[in-house]
Amino acid sequence: xxxxxxxxxxxxxxxxxxxxxxxxxxxxxxxxxxxxxxxxxxxxxxxxxxxxxxxxxxxxxxxxxxxxxxxxxxxxxxxxxxxxxxxxxxxxxxxxxxxxxxxxxxxxxxxxxxxxxxxxxxxxxxxxxxxxxxxxxxxxxxxxxxxxxxxxxxxxxxxxxxxxxxxxxxxxxxxxxxxxxxxxxxxxxxxxxxxxxxxxxxxxxxxxxxxxxxxxxxxxxxxxxxxxxxxxxxxxxxxxxxxxxxxxxxxxxxxxxxxxxxxxxxxxxxxxxxxxxxxxxxxxxxxxxxxxxxxxxxxxxxxxxxxxxxxxxxxxxxxxxxxxxxxxxxxxxxxxxxxxxxxxxxxxxxxxxxxxxxxxxxxxxxxxxxxxxxxxxxxxxxxxxxxxxxxxxxxxxxxxxxxxxxxxxxxxxxxxxxxxxxxxxxxxxxxxxxxxxxxxxxxxxxxxxxxxxxxxxxxxxxxxxxxxxxxxxxxxxxxxxxxxxxxxxxxxxxxxxxxxxxxxxxxxxxxxxxxxxxxxxxxxxxxxxxxxxx
Amino acid sequence: xxxxxxxxxxxxxxxxxxxxxxxxxxxxxxxxxxxxxxxxxxxxxxxxxxxxxxxxxxxxxxxxxxxxxxxxxxxxxxxxxxxxxxxxxxxxxxxxxxxxxxxxxxxxxxxxxxxxxxxxxxxxxxxxxxxxxxxxxxxxx
Numbered sequence: 001x002x003x004x005x006x007x008x009x010x011x012x013x014x015x016x017x018x019x020x021x022x023x024x025x026x027x028x029x030x031x032x033x034x035x036x037x038x039x040x041x042x043x044x045x046x047x048x049x050x051x052x053x054x055x056x057x058x059x060x061x062x063x064x065x066x067x068x069x070x071x072x073x074x075x076x077x078x079x080x081x082x083x084x085x086x087x088x089x090x091x092x093x094x095x096x097x098x099x100x101x102x103x104x105x106x107x108x109x110x111x112x113x114x115x116x117x118x119x120x121x122x123x124x125x126x127x128x129x130x131x132x133x134x135x136x137x138x139x140x141x142x143x144x145x146x147x148x149x150x151x152x153x154x155x156x157x158x159x160x161x162x163x164x165x166x167x168x169x170x171x172x173x174x175x176x177x178x179x180x181x182x183x184x185x186x187x188x189x190x191x192x193x194x195x196x197x198x199x200x201x202x203x204x205x206x207x208x209x210x211x212x213x214x215x216x217x218x219x220x221x222x223x224x225x226x227x228x229x230x231x232x233x234x235x236x237x238x239x240x241x242x243x244x245x246x247x248x249x250x251x252x253x254x255x256x257x258x259x260x261x262x263x264x265x266x267x268x269x270x271x272x273x274x275x276x277x278x279x280x281x282x283x284x285x286x287x288x289x290x291x292x293x294x295x296x297x298x299x300x301x302x303x304x305x306x307x308x309x310x311x312x313x314x315x316x317x318x319x320x321x322x323x324x325x326x327x328x329x330x331x332x333x334x335x336x337x338x339x340x341x342x343x344x345x346x347x348x349x350x351x352x353x354x355x356x357x358x359x360x361x362x363x364x365x366x367x368x369x370x371x372x373x374x375x376x377x378x379x380x381x382x383x384x385x386x387x388x389x390x391x392x393x394x395x396x397x398x399x400x401x402x403x404x405x406x407x408x409x410x411x412x413x414x415x416x417x418x419x420x421x422x423x424x425x426x427x428x429x430x431x432x433x434x435x436x437x438x439x440x441x442x443x444x445x446x447x448x449x450x451x452x453x454x455x456x457x458x459x460x461x462x463x464x465x466x467x468x469x470x471x472x473x474x475x476x477x478x479x480x481x482x483x484x485x486x487x488x489x490x491x492x493x494x495x496x497x498x499x500x501x502x503x504x505x506x507x508x509x510x511x512x513x514x515x516x517x518x519x520x521x522x523x524x525x526x527x528x529x530x531x532x533x534x
Numbered sequence: 535x536x537x538x539x540x541x542x543x544x545x546x547x548x549x550x551x552x553x554x555x556x557x558x559x560x561x562x563x564x565x566x567x568x569x570x571x572x573x574x575x576x577x578x579x580x581x582x583x584x585x586x587x588x589x590x591x592x593x594x595x596x597x598x599x600x601x602x603x604x605x606x607x608x609x610x611x612x613x614x615x616x617x618x619x620x621x622x623x624x625x626x627x628x629x630x631x632x633x634x635x636x637x638x639x640x641x642x643x644x645x646x647x648x649x650x651x652x653x654x655x656x657x658x659x660x661x662x663x664x665x666x667x668x669x670x671x672x673x674x675x
Contacts, residue, residue, distance in 0.1 A: 047649050052571040052638035144672050157668070159659035168667055180668065187661075197652060198659060320658045323650065358648045362633035373549040373632055374605035378556070382646060 004030045004228070005532055006524075007250060007264035009235045009279065012090015013510050014497040014517035015270030016214035016222060017133065021521035022268075023225035027532065030262070031227060032252055034234035035069030035087030037215065040207040046200050051357045058204055060084065060094050061461060068232070068255055072419030073274060074408055079426060080305050080463040082274055088231060089215035090272070091464065092510065096327025097184040097202045097211055098351065099139060099511045101130050101148055105337065106505040113338045115345045116398050117502045120474045120483035121519070129515040129522070136221070137212035137514070138190040141182040147333045148182075155187040159198075163319040163389045164329040167352050170447035171332060181328035181351075184212030184510070201326035201354060214514075233260075236417050238267065238283045240292055240490060247493045259415050265531045266492045266524060270517065273303065273466030274420055276499040277405045280470065280480075282417040293470070293487045298480050300406050302399035302468040304504040307426050309393035309434045309457025311441030313450025314384070321355030321386050327508070329354060335440065336396075336506055344432040346396035349506045350441060353390045361385055368454070389445055393437030393457065395430050396506035397467070405469050426458060434458065465509050470499040484527060485520030492531050496520045538565060538576070541591045548605040549632050556645040560636050572635045579631050583624050589615060 006022050008015045011033035023029045042057070044050035055064075060083035062070035069086040085093045104123035109115040127150065134154070141153035157180035160168060171178035185196050196210035209216045223229070232255040239261075241248040247267045253259050269276050277300040281291035291299055332350040339347075356364060362381055365371045371380040408419040426434075438455035445453050473479025476488035481500050487493045496517040498509055505512070524531075538561075547559030564572060580587060593611055597603070613621045636642055643649055650658065 047640060047643060049569065049638040049640050049643065052569065052634060055571050055575070055634065142668055142671070156661065157664070159661040160664045160667070161659050165664065165667060172670070179671070180664075198655060199652070320650070323655055323658050358637035358643065359634050362637055363630050366629040366633060367626065372606075373629060375551055377550050378553050378646070385648070 001249070002030070002260075002262040004028045004262070004264045006030070006266045006268060007032065007262060008268045008270055009250070010090065010270035010272065010275060010497065011088045011214075011219075011229065011231070012270060012272065012497075013092050013214055013513050015090065015268070016218040017136075017514045017517040018268055018270060018496050018521045019227050020136070020218040020222040020225070021518050022525060023222045023227045025525050027525070029222075029227050030264070031229055032233050032235045033088055033229065033231045035067070035085075036231045037088040038093055038205055043205045043207045046357065050200070050204070051359045054204065054359075058094065060464070062086065071278070071417065072408065074419060074421040075463075078422045078424035078463075079458055079460065080307060080424060081461050082422060082466060083461060083464045084272060084274070084466070088219065088229070089213045092213035093205055093215065094203050095213070095464070095510055096353070096508075097213075097325060098327040098331070098508045099137070099182045099184040099212070100331070100507040101151060101182075101515075102505045102507065102512045103147060103333075103336070106503065109338075109346075109503050113345060115338065117473065119502050120472055126512070126515045126519055129518040130511065132518055133511065133514045137184050137217050138186055138193065139182055139212075140185055140187040142180050145179045147177060147179070147336070151182060153182060155190060157181065158183045158185055158187055158325050158328050160329060161320060161324045161354075163321040163355070164324070164352060166315075166319065166448045167389055167391070167444060168330050170444050171330075173447055174444065176332055176334040176444070178330050178332045180330050182511075183325060183328040185325050185328060186210040186212075196325065198324055201322070201357065202328060203326045234417065235279060236282070236415060238279065238292060238493070240283075240288065242287055245489065245491050247490055253415060257415075266494065266528070268521075268524070269493070269495045270497045272497050273469045273499040274405055274422075276495055276497055277469045278407065278417060278420050281407050293480050293489045293493070295489060296477050296480065298471065298478060300469050301401050301404045302471055303403040303405055303422065303424055304397035304399055304465070304467040304501070305424060305463045306397050306465040306467075306504060306506070307395050307430055307434060307458040308462040309395075309438045309441070309455065310459055311391045311393070311438055311445055311453060311455045313389045313445030313448060314452045315387050315389065315450055318386050319355070319389060321388055321390065322357055322361070324354050326354050327351065335437065342436055344429045344436065346398055346429065346433060347506055348396060348433055348437045349394045350437065350444065351392045351394060353392050355386055355388050355390055358385065389448060389450065391441045391445060393434060393441055394506050394508070395433045395437065397430060397504045398427065399468050399471070399503060400427060465498070465504070467498045467501040467504045467509060470495050471502045472500040473502060484523040485516070486523075486528065494520055494524055539591070541594045542580070542587065544594065544603075545590055545608070546632070548603055548608065549628070550636050556642060558641075560632055563639055563642070564635055567639065567641075569638060572638060575631050575634055579627060582627065586612060586616070586624050
């Protein structure tokens with residue numbers, strides 16, 4: 001049987017960061033990934049009609065993409081669909097690459113504002129790992145942000161473009177905080193990877209290696225340190241030994257349906273806020289009828305999705321709004337801190353994003369009845385295309401036990417993990433926060449000169465940030481992993497992905513996910529070194 | 535690859551007609567260049583709304599001069615026959631299909647210059663212009 005020091009499950013944002021760290025320390029590491037590499041030559045350039053690939057292979061909805069690597073995610077009981085990418089690089093393949101850190105107060109909501117829970121670790125614990133991760137990923141941006149004074153980007157900010165500049169000036173007029181995006185996108189050559197020429201949006205794959213997706217950053221470094229990759233292999237079960245509280249072996253299935261077993265001294269789960277509870281719950285047996293690590297009943301609970309609102313402003317002039325990296329332009333944390341006088345707790349970020357490409361633009365215009373099919377369609381389209389500014393409201397989702405991921409019981413069988421069901425409702429608090437954010441979004445776009453604004457939310461297809469379903473905490477009765485990322489129930493089972501976030505902040509989590517993965521990997525290597533002693 | 539019905543082609547030409555910049559309507563365009571992703575969309579549209587497309591054929595057959603049809607008149611007729619409720623998903627899906635089929639065609643993108651050349655993009659995204667904004671930002675803070 002194959003044997004390794006460490007087996008990592010999931011080659012995405014956290015899994016590959018962890019794989020690099022542990023391989024670099026000389027451990028024999030294998031990483032399992034149910035998907036495969038998105039071949040650079042399979043990406044069609046936009047000028048050749050590549051936007052249509054969003055219909056299938058570049059669609060963030062796993063139910064629509066529906067490749068061999070995608071499991072069904074039932075979101076009938078959720079106003080938000082799950083968005084991800086299953087393959088080498090994970091969701092960083094399709095992420096927009098906006099890459100802020102959490103702020104120090106994000107780790108202490110209970111102590112500071114009497115909201116939700118505190119993390120068992122704090123910002124200072126993660127700070128060196130944010131720095132290490134930013135070094136490997138490569139960050140463009142501007143130093144000196146009063147809200148994040150520690151971030152020292154290694155490259156200049158991404159260009160704002162006419163739309164970004166217009167909205168930035170409006171923020172100045174209102175005297176609201178704004179800052180150019182921290183972006184995992186090269187604005188100069190960085191560590192041998194080229195400068196981005198912005199030929200396609202950052203959320204549609206990258207064939208130039210200029211984006212800080214983990215297939216470009218950690219993967220080559222980990223391979224050079226001996227990482228073994230098992231792609232197109234889905235881990236279907238972790239088999240525990242109750243007598244010594246260790247995961248004895250893991251079972252995986254290849255693309256042809258053959259099932260194999262593998263042993264590792266330590267097992268690191270990095271399968272996201274959806275995939276990780278799926279595996280833990282799916283590893284149930286007569287000894288563990290509710291899945292493993294679940295004696296607290298917490299596995300799958302406290303799902304946070306950052307409900308998102310959009311505000312769009314129409315302008316008389318062409319703003320070339322879809323030029324530049326999609327989610328990266330400027331952002332504002334004016335309303336990020338909790339203030340009960342607003343009628344809700346927690347806060348939100350305003351993020352100026354780039355406009356849609358022609359297909360999405362036409363669909364939006366047709367569905368909002370700003371244009372119609374028939375004679376004159378093209379002229380009407382051209383008069384409005386790229387004449388819009390766009391802003392997202394990212395709300396700080398708070399953990400609620402009833403928001404959860406569970407197994408789709410009807411598709412359960414021994415040698416195949418079932419799909420999952422998402423039960424999620426948006427709280428009254430988040431609704432109020434969203435309304436507040438949409439109102440301020442309209443205000444800023446009107447101040448920018450928009451002749452008309454529209455605002456809507458929550459947006460159904462934006463469940464990218466799947467957080468909190470195996471949360472970290474000191475008390476095994478209310479959490480799944482301890483402050484080192486080790487599961488309370490097993491001595492050699494660790495979780496490094498976003499499922500362990502106790503709270504969500506209101507910013508994109510990729511930077512924090514990866515810093516946390518490095519932090520836990522260090523703990524695993526030094527504090528739990530006895531695991532590797534024989 | 536399925537053979538496309540001439541009335542379907544005609545209907546799509548009415549939805550997005552030819553114009554002075556681009557000489558192909560949507561129907562002619564999808565016949566001229568068959569794109570695999572678009573083929574899947576065509577099949578799905580025809581399968582989901584078979585009855586409505588049969589009705590469109592009937593409407594066309596009632597008039598020998600097919601050049602006289604106007605897109606909005608046909609939609610109005612369909613709404614009259616089926617009611618708004620049944621027509622809504624059809625017009626929604628048709629709009630989405632037309633946008634995808636038309637704007638995924640490289641000739642369309644090129645004809646209307648919908649995507650900038652790299653030189654033009656460089657001008658538009660000139661980050662030198664941003665510097666004054668960044669300077670004032672750092673000074674203010």
